[in-house]
Amino acid sequence: MNVGKPFDEENVGKQIGVNLRQFRTSKGFSIETFAQQIGVSKLTLIKIEHGEANPTLSVIWKIANGLNIPITTLLSIEPEVTIARKKDGLRLTSSNDVFVVEPLFQTHGSMEFYRGYIQPLGQYFSEAHQHGVIEYVTVMAGRLTVEVDGNTYHLDEHDSIRFRADRSHKYVNPSETLTILHFVISYNNR
Structure with missing residues (x-):
């Protein structure tokens, strides 16, 4: 039985960066082209890809939409038999912390x-x-x-x-x- 692990919030930004780079390059987008396409600065995307930034919910949506993938695919949340416990979940917040979402499961x-x-x-x-x-x-x-x-x-x-x-x-x-x-x-x- 495989029970999902709690999220390691310190590594979330790094995981998003790894996945962003993988999906972006597999689709043939240069970082400049992709930045212009989704309306996010090139510098921000570079920082995300290098794991030096934790993007806001709005930026994550723009990236996922630009790559035509679900957000949870970008986040690489572990699947199998998983219990989505509130205390262990990843929290994505709006820039002003008014709106918070917690992805529950990896999208398959x-x-x-x-x-x-x-x-x-x-x-x-x-x-x-x-x-x-x-x-x-x-x-x-x-x-x-x-x-x-x-x-x-x-x-x-x-x-x-x-x-x-x-x-x-x-x-x-x-x-x-x-x-x-x-x-x-x-x-x-x-």
Whole structure:
């Protein structure tokens, strides 16, 4: 029986760098071309590839989208029989720490699973994901407002929403308590 190991946060940046370089070069992208394509500075990508930086959630999304891979593939999370314990999980945060996601399992197909947290009265704007990406979000605790294509959707505890995430969207916690979410992201174009 293989039980997943806790994440070694000190080596997460290094692992992302190794995987970034491997995927980028296998797709034939120079670092300059890839930086321009995803809108991240060349210097930032160099630092990430050398394991000298831990990228923000926004930068990780841009890298994964530019490589057309799920985030968990970029992170190389160990598979097999795995228990995703909150205390052992990797935490990816927005630049202002308002939004946090925890990848739960390595992706072996076209789906990713995450735990998510939005601070009280916080909001997180997500850029469009790759073409064909669908998000499924369930509110596990608290309340959530999701904005997609100019429409606003209000969700209470245990409500769920599904939407095309290949367009920009925004998550808002309208309450004064922490909102806890469960995300499933489906990459239909794989």
